[in-house]
Amino acid sequence: MTQCSVRWIKGKTFRNPESAVMAERTNPNFFQEYWTDAWQRSILTLDVLRERGNTFVARAAEDAPHVLGFAFDVVLDGRTLPRPVNYVLVSVTPPEGTVIDPAKPPYVVVDPRAGHGPGIGGMKHESEIGVALAAGHACYFVGFLPKPMPGQTIADVCAAEAAFLEAVAARHPEAESKPVVVGNCQAGWQIMMTAAIRPDLFGPILLAGSPLSYWAGVRGRNPMRYLGGTLGGTWLTALAGDLGNGTFDGANLVANFESLNPANTYWEKPYNLYAKADTEAARFLDFETWWGSPVTLNAGEMQWIADNLFVGNKLTSGDILTADGTRVDLRNIRSPIIVLCSWGDNITPPQQALGWVTDLYDHEDEIVANGQTIVYTLHQTIGHLGIFVSSKVATKEHAEFASCMEMIDLLPPGLYEAVITEIDENTVNPGLISGKHLFRLEARTLDDIRALGANSDEDQRRFATAARVSEIGTGLYRTFVQPAVRAMVSEQSADLLRETHPHRMRFAAFSDRNPFMVPVKPLADSIRADRRPVSPDNPLLTMEKVTASWISTCWESYRLVRDAMTEAMFLGTYGSPALQALVGLAAEETPAPRHPDRAQEAIAVAWRAEMDKKFEVGGLVEAVLRSIMYVRRPQRSADERGFSVLQAIRRMQPANRRLSFGELKTLFREQYLLLYLDEERAVRALPLLLPDDPELRSQGWQVVEEVLGASGDLPPEGTDRIDRLRQLFAATRHSRRPEERI
Helix, strand or coil: CCHHHCEEECCEEECCHHHHHHHHHHCCHHHHHHHHHHHHHHHHHHHHHHHHHHHHHHHHCCCCCCCCCCCEEEEEEHHHCCCCCCEEEEEECCCCCCCCCCCCCCEEEECCCCCCCCCHHHCCCCCHHHHHHHCCCCEEEEEECCCCCCCCCHHHHHHHHHHHHHHHHHCCCCCCCCCEEEEECHHHHHHHHHHHHCHHHCCCEEEECCCCCCCCCCCCCCHHHHHHHHCCCCHHHHHHHHHCCCEEECHHHHHHHHHCCHHHHHHHHHHHHHHCCCCCHHHHHHHHHHHCCCCEEEHHHHHHHHHHHHCCCCCCCCCCECCCCCECCHHHCCCCEEEEEECCCCCCCHHHHHHHHHHHCCCHHHHHHCCCEEEEEEECCCCCCHHHHCHHHHHHHHHHHHHCHHHHHHCCCEEEEEEEEECCCCCCCHHHCCCCEEEEEEECCHHHHHCCCCCCHHHHHHHHHHHHHHHHHHHHHHHHHHHHHHHHCCHHHHHHHHHCCHHHHHHHCCCCCCHHHCCHHHHHHHHHHCCCCCCCCCHHHHHHHHHHHHHHHHHHHHHHHHHHHHHHHHHHHHCCHHHHHHCCCCCCCCCCCCCCCHHHHHHHHHHHHHHCCCCCCCCHHHHHHHHHHHHHHHHCEEEHHHHHHHHHHHHHCCCCCCCCHHHHHHHHHHHHHHHHHCHHHHHHCHHHHCCCCHHHHHHHHHHHHHHHHCCCCCCHHHHHHHHHHHHHHHCCCCCCCCCCCC
16 A cells, blocks of 8 residues: 555555545544534624624715716706706716717716616626716716605706706717617616606617516516515505605515515525625625615605506506696607516516507507607516626626617617627627627517517406506505505604614614624624634534525425415406406406507608608618618628618718718618618619619628628528619619719
C-alpha cells in the first residue's frame, strides 16, 4: 500500500479513502462545526436585517427617496404645473465615456407608482436606462415623491406626462424622431392613456410587464385577477382610503404582491439570506431598499384605478372619458407599441399584457387599416420584477430594443413578434449586428395572441357580474358606512395606521430603534473577524437544505390549494344565474370589451381611397423600398442586418439630398400599404417610378441587392421575385425625373 492511500484522522489510520470520508462525516465534531456556523449565520443575518431597518428609517425621513443609480438633474417639477402632481422629470447624466448621438430619439423611462418608490428602472448600470445610454440615446427618468399633491387625479398625471414629453422634445431638436417612452408595470397603462389622448407627443412606446386587459388570463394560473371579486368589490379600497384620511397606503399593494408567492415571501427569501449570509447581503439590501419604501396615493386616485381598471376593465372597452368628454381610445395611438411580457410573470401574465389587442381588433387587417404597429416578445421564465430590474433581461431584451428602436419605428402597420437569438458561427454578416444577439421581427396574426389563452363567454359574464356587484357594494358603503368612518378618522389616526402597517413594522422592528438590536452589530463584527463556515459535505447542512426545500414545498402546496379554492369560489359565486340576474346582467348578454366605432371605419375607408391614388406616384426611392418589401413579404420577417445596410446607405448621402428619418418612415409605411392593398398592381407600377438614366437605375438596384443580401440567401420564392424585379429595373422608359435621390 502506497503512502498516498493512507489517511490520518484523529489519530487513526485509514487505508481506504472512502472509509476516511465516512469517518469525517460521523466524527462528533461535525455537530460542533455545524452549530457554530448556524449561530454565526444567524447573527450575520440579523445584522443584515438591522442594516435594512436602518435604511428604511433613514429613507422614510427623506423628501425624495429613490434608488436611481445614475447622477441626474431636475428638468421639470410636476408640483409647479398648472395642475400640480408629485411627479418629477429628471435628465440622466451619462457615465464617463458614454457617447450620445444627438440624432437618436431621447429615451424617457417612467417607473411604476404601484406601492413602491421610484428608481427601479435605473437602479444599476445594467438596466433600462443603462442600455439606452450605451446605445447612444439621451435618457430621462420620470419618478415621483412619496406623497401625492392634494386633489391630484389620474387625469392630472396624464397632463403632467404630456408636459414632460413636450419638455424633452424641446431639448432635442436634432433628434430624428419623437421620444421613446418606457412604461414599467403601472406606468404602462398610464402612458398608454396619455398617448391615446396626445398621440402627437410619442415615439415608440415600450410596455414592460404592463397590464392593460385586467380580466384576461387562464384558469389555474392567474389568481390575482380574481382578487376584486373575492373581496366583494372595491368597497374595501374606499374603506382603506377613508381610514387613511383621504390617503391610500401603497403598503397595501405591496402586501397583495407578496401574497401571490407566500413560499418566497415567508421562507425562500429570508432563508436564502441566511444560507448565504457571507455573500448575499449586498444584493439583498439593494433590492430591499426599493421594496421597503412604500409610497402613498390619494384615495381618489386609487379608487379610480380599482373601479375603472382592476375590476371595471374599462381601458380597452373605451368607457373611460376625460373631464372634457374625450374618449380614451387606445386605437388613437400612432406610435409603435412594444410589449415585453413573460410566462413567469404572475402579476401581469401575457394574457393581461397582450389581451388588449384582441379586445380592440377582430383581425390583424384591422390593425393595418388603423395604422397601428404592435410588437411583442415573450420571455419564458423571468418574473414580474425581473422584466424591468433583471440584468440579464436588461442586457438582452432591453439592449436589443434600444439598439433597434429606429428599425421598430420604421415598421409598417401590423402585428409582429420580436425574436432575439444568440449569434453563432453560422450567422451571416455578424458585422451588421449590434451586440451579441440578432434582432428579428416576424409577422403574426391575432390567432397567435388568442393561442396564449382567453376567457370564455361564460367567464366574461362572471367578471362583468363581479364588476356590477362591486359598483353596488361600493355605493352601499358610501351611503351607509362612509360618513361614520370619516367622522371617526383624524390625520393622527391615519398616520398611526400607516406606521403600524405590517410591511413597515417588519422593517422598523430590526432597526437600531429597537434596543434589543444594540448588541447585534459588535457581535456580527467579531464573527466576521473569526468566521468558521461549515464544510459543504457536513450531513447536518445537508439536512438543513432538505428541510428548507420541504418547507418551500409546503408553502407552495398551500398556495396551490388557496388559489384553486379562490378560483372555484369566484367562478361559482359570479357564475350564478340568480346573482347575474340580480345585478341586471341579462341571460343572453355577453359582455364584449371591444366597442364599435363608426369613426374608425370611416377613417379606414378614407385611408384606402387616399392610398389608391399613390400606386403610380413616386420615384427611385419609392421603387427601391417597394422592391425590398416585395421580395421580403412572403417570408413575413425582417432583421436588423438589412436595416443596418439601409441606414448606412442613407447616411452616406449628402445632407441636402438625404431623406430625413420622418420622410423615410412615411415612405416605408406607404410602400408597404400599397403592397398590402394590391401587390400585383404595386409591382406592375414599378417601371413608372424608375428613371431613364441607366446609372441611377443601377444604383437603385445595387441598394436593393445589398439590403436583401444582408440577411443571407433568399428562399426560392424570394429568388423568383428578385429575378422579376431585376428585369423591371433593366427595362428602359421615358422618365419624368432627370435625377433621383436614394
